[in-house]
Amino acid sequence: MTAINTPNINFKWDPKSLEIRTLAVERLLEPLVTQVTTLVNSSNKGPSNKKKGRSKKAHVLAASVESATQNFLEKGEKIAKESQFLKEELTAAVEDVRKQGNSMRQASGEFAEDPCSSVKRGNMVRAARALLSAVTHLLVLADMSDVYLLLLQLKLVEENLAKVRNAGTEQDLGIQYKALKPEVDKLNMMAAKRQQELKDVHHKEQMAAARGVLQRNVPLLYTASRACLQHPDVAAYKANRELIYKQVQQAVSGISNTAQGISTEDSSLGQHTGPGELAGALNNFDKQIIVDPLNFSEERFRPSLEERLESIISGAALMADSSCTSRGDAKRRSWVESATPSSRLQDLLSEYMGNVCTLLLFIFLFCLYFIPHFFLHNHSTFKLQFICNTFSYADHVKFKVRQRST
Numbered sequence: 001m002t003a004i005n006t007p008n009i010n011f012k013w014d015p016k017s018l019e020i021r022t023l024a025v026e027r028l029l030e031p032l033v034t035q036v037t038t039l040v041n042s043s044n045k046g047p048s049n050k051k052k053g054r055s056k057k058a059h060v061l062a063a064s065v066e067s068a069t070q071n072f073l074e075k076g077e078k079i080a081k082e083s084q085f086l087k088e089e090l091t092a093a094v095e096d097v098r099k100q101g102n103s104m105r106q107a108s109g110e111f112a113e114d115p116c117s118s119v120k121r122g123n124m125v126r127a128a129r130a131l132l133s134a135v136t137h138l139l140v141l142a143d144m145s146d147v148y149l150l151l152l153q154l155k156l157v158e159e160n161l162a163k164v165r166n167a168g169t170e171q172d173l174g175i176q177y178k179a180l181k182p183e184v185d186k187l188n189m190m191a192a193k194r195q196q197e198l199k200d201v202h203h204k205e206q207m208a209a210a211r212g213v214l215q216r217n218v219p220l221l222y223t224a225s226r227a228c229l230q231h232p233d234v235a236a237y238k239a240n241r242e243l244i245y246k247q248v249q250q251a252v253s254g255i256s257n258t259a260q261g262i263s264t265e266d267s268s269l270g271q272h273t274g275p276g277e278l279a280g281a282l283n284n285f286d287k288q289i290i291v292d293p294l295n296f297s298e299e300r301f302r303p304s305l306e307e308r309l310e311s312i313i314s315g316a317a318l319m320a321d322s323s324c325t326s327r328g329d330a331k332r333r334s335w336v337e338s339a340t341p342s343s344r345l346q347d348l349l350s351e352y353m354g355n356v357c358t359l360l361l362f363i364f365l366f367c368l369y370f371i372p373h374f375f376l377h378n379h380s381t382f383k384l385q386f387i388c389n390t391f392s393y394a395d396h397v398k399f400k401v402r403q404r405s406t
Contacts, residue, residue, distance in 0.1 A: 020136065020139075020140065020199070021143065021198065021199055021200065021203075021261055022143055022194075022197040022198060022199060023197050023198075023199055024143070024197050025136075025139045025140065025142075025143050026199065028139055029132075029135065029136060029139060031068060032065070032068045032069070032072070032132065032135060033132065035061060035064050035065045035068055036065055036128045036131070036132060038061055039061040039062060039065055039108060039111075039124070039128070040121070040124065040125055040128060059109070059112035061108075062105070062108035062109060062111070062112050065104065065105075065108060065131075066101070066104075066105050066108075069097065069101035069104065069105075069131065069135070070101070072097055072135050072138065073094060073097055073098055073101065076090065076093065076094040076097060076138050076142070077094055079142050079145065080094055083142075083145045084148075085144075085145055085148040085149075086141055086144060086145050086148070089141055090138070090141050090142065090145065093134070093137050093138040093141050094138060096134045096137070096138075097131070097134045097135055097138050099134075100127070100130045100131040100133075100134040100135075101131060101134075103127045103130065103131070104124070104127040104128060104130075104131045106127075107120070107123045107124040107126075107127040107128075108124050108127070110123070110124075111123070111124040146194075147194075147259050147260060149190070150187075150190050150191065150194060150255075150259050151256060151259060151260075153183070153186060153187045153190055154187060154252060154255055154256055154259075156183055156187075157180070157183050157184055157187050157252065158249075158252050160176065160179060160180040160183055161180065161218075161221065161245070161248055161249075161252075163176040163179075163180075164176045164177050164180055164221055164222060164225055165221065165225055165241065165245050167225060167229070168229075169229065170226060170229050170230070173222070173225055173226060173229060177222045180218065181218075184214065184215075184218055187214075187255075188211060188214070188215060191207060191210075191211050191255050191259075192211065194207065194258075194259055195207040195208055195211070198258075200261075203258050203261070206254060206257075206258045207254075207255065207258045207259075209254065210250075210251045210252075210253075210254030210255045210258065211251070211255065213247055213248070213250065213251035213254070214248060214251035214252065214255070217244050217247050217248045217251065218248065220244045221241070221244045221245060221248055224237065224240050224241035224244050225241055227240070227241070228241050
């Protein structure tokens with residue numbers, strides 16, 4: 001892995017790599033691979049039994065390979081001239097394609113004259129492999145040049161984000177945010193195009209997640225920065241701004257790593273900490289709880305479900321202890337009510353273990369139906385009370401279940 005340091009970015013890449021990361025490179029290379037493979041497998045051992053027009057002479061196939069190679073040379077020369085990055089490497093790659101193309105033309109011509117010769121076939125196969133490697137290297141370099149342009153735009157957005165965060169007046173903040181918006185939109189279009197072309201599904205998901213975090217948090221950063229300027233003495237506003245800015249930085253890092261083919265397994269994108277812990281815990285519980293009752297195994301699922309419940313309670317307690325919940329009575333009510341769902345959830349979980357009826361499954365689905373509504377309300381105490389009311393209804397349905405079973 002080589003690191004290319006420019007005045008703007010640090011680009012890590014392997015100059016010898018022939019890894020094809022995008023569908024665009026694969027599509028460009030596929031016709032040449034097909035033509036070379038057909039040429040290598042062709043022979044003129046006599047009349048063909050296939051329908052007229054379905055077979056091709058070796059020299060015709062050789063001419064098609066030569067034409068495709070010339071097409072790559074023209075495109076490669078154009079890219080090398082226009083590129084601001086890897087210009088020397090691209091020029092060298094174009095010359096290598098030209099050299100290997102000449103070798104392939106000579107070997108294929110000799111093979112076309114004597115397609116039954118194993119020696120000439122072997123020479124052509126080696127020339128074909130060298131040509132395909134040279135063309136692949138050229139396309140990979142061109143793809144890296146596109147990545148570099150994306151990273152340049154990413155760096156510009158990163159600098160503008162810092163200007164929004166560090167704005168000293170509301171007027172300056174408005175100017176910086178107005179300059180930031182079109183750059184973010186341009187970056188989103190470039191990243192979306194890159195995401196669409198990526199072959200690796202995991203990298204696609206990483207890029208999508210990073211783009212989503214960036215799009216959501218840029219307006220929030222403006223709002224949080226404006227609140228800090230309007231209320232410079234309130235520490236909670238500054239903490240909120242720093243949290244949002246950290247998430248934006250993580251999104252920028254995620255886009256950069258994914259564009260360069262670097263896995264970010266330990267990335268905090270998608271992880272829920274701090275104020276978002278309760279929302280994340282509810283989402284995780286939502287996903288975990290939907291299982292087939294007939295195939296339910298307590299040994300497998302109970303520890304995981306209990307862990308999700310603890311996360312919900314931890315998140316609720318964190319929200320209750322937040323500086324936003326400043327009034328003493330509200331804070332105490334939040335603490336009490338945050339403990340109530342724990343016992344209700346544990347009871348419901350125990351009932352689920354011993355009863356696999358469809359009606360009980362409906363209880364869980366009913367609870368999950370109300371979870372999204374939990375996020376529509378702004379008052380923390382009301383949110384907790386809403387959950388408690390939901391599980392109270394679940395108790396009522398459980399009583400009906402017991403009545404049916406007796």
